[in-house]
Amino acid sequence: MEPSHSDMPCPGGKKSHVCDVCGYASSKLGALKVHMRTHTGQKPYRCDMCEYMCTNSSALKLHMRTHTGEKPFTCDRCEYKCTSSSALNAHMRTHTGEKPHVCDICGHKFAERGNLKIHMRIHTEEKPYRCDLCEHRFAQSGDLKTHMRTHTGEKPFTCDRCQYKCTSSSALNAHMRTHTGEKPFTCDICQYKCASSGALKIHVRTHTGEKPFTCDRCQY
Structure with a gap:
C-alpha cells in the first residue's frame, strides 16, 4: 500500500508534524x-x-x-565490544579523553550525556528514586539499591583478608585501606592524609572552623 501524503517526508525536510504537548x-x-x-x-x-x-x-x-x-560494535583500538553504536561512541571517549557534555551551571564536563543528567541533580536537588520502606530519596538508582540493603541486611561485598562484609563496593574499598595502609585523601591546606573522604571532610573543619552539629539543650 502506498503511504498517504501525510506519512511522507516533507519537501526540504520541513518539520510540519508537531507534538502539541512539548513542541517536538x-x-x-x-x-x-x-x-x-x-x-x-x-x-x-x-x-x-x-x-x-x-x-x-x-x-x-x-x-x-x-x-x-x-555485540556487533567493536572498538578499533582495544578488544571492547558492545551492543550499540552509542555505547561504542561513549567508549571511544576513554581513548580520546573527549568530554562533550558540559554543565552550564558549574562547567563540569562529562563523556556521557547520562552522567551529565545525573550531575545536574546536584544543582536541582532532584531525587527521583524513593525508598518504599522509609522516607529516604536518592538522585541515582544505584544509591537506592545500596540503601535497600540497610533494610534487607544484605551484605554482598566481602573482604578477602578478614570477615568484614558490607553493603557497597565503596565501603569495601575504604575498608581495604585498613589492611593496605593506603591514605589517598590529602588536605590541600596542610599535609594531613587519610583513608576516606569522610575523614578528610571532618579534618577540613579544623581549618574552616565549621561546626555543623548543635546541641538542642545548650549552645554547644
Whole structure:
C-alpha cells in the first residue's frame, strides 16, 4: 500500500508534524507517532523472553542483544565490544579523553550525556528514586539499591583478608585501606592524609572552623 501524503517526508525536510504537548517536531508523521508514546506511556513492542516493553522496534532490537549476547560494535583500538553504536561512541571517549557534555551551571564536563543528567541533580536537588520502606530519596538508582540493603541486611561485598562484609563496593574499598595502609585523601591546606573522604571532610573543619552539629539543650 502506498503511504498517504501525510506519512511522507516533507519537501526540504520541513518539520510540519508537531507534538502539541512539548513542541517536538518532525518531517515524518511516523516519527511523531513514536514520540507521542513518551507522553502516553504506550509500549507496544514487547520482548518474548522477558517482561521488557518499549516504544519502538529499534529499542526492542537493541534489547534482544542482552539475551543473545550479540555485540556487533567493536572498538578499533582495544578488544571492547558492545551492543550499540552509542555505547561504542561513549567508549571511544576513554581513548580520546573527549568530554562533550558540559554543565552550564558549574562547567563540569562529562563523556556521557547520562552522567551529565545525573550531575545536574546536584544543582536541582532532584531525587527521583524513593525508598518504599522509609522516607529516604536518592538522585541515582544505584544509591537506592545500596540503601535497600540497610533494610534487607544484605551484605554482598566481602573482604578477602578478614570477615568484614558490607553493603557497597565503596565501603569495601575504604575498608581495604585498613589492611593496605593506603591514605589517598590529602588536605590541600596542610599535609594531613587519610583513608576516606569522610575523614578528610571532618579534618577540613579544623581549618574552616565549621561546626555543623548543635546541641538542642545548650549552645554547644
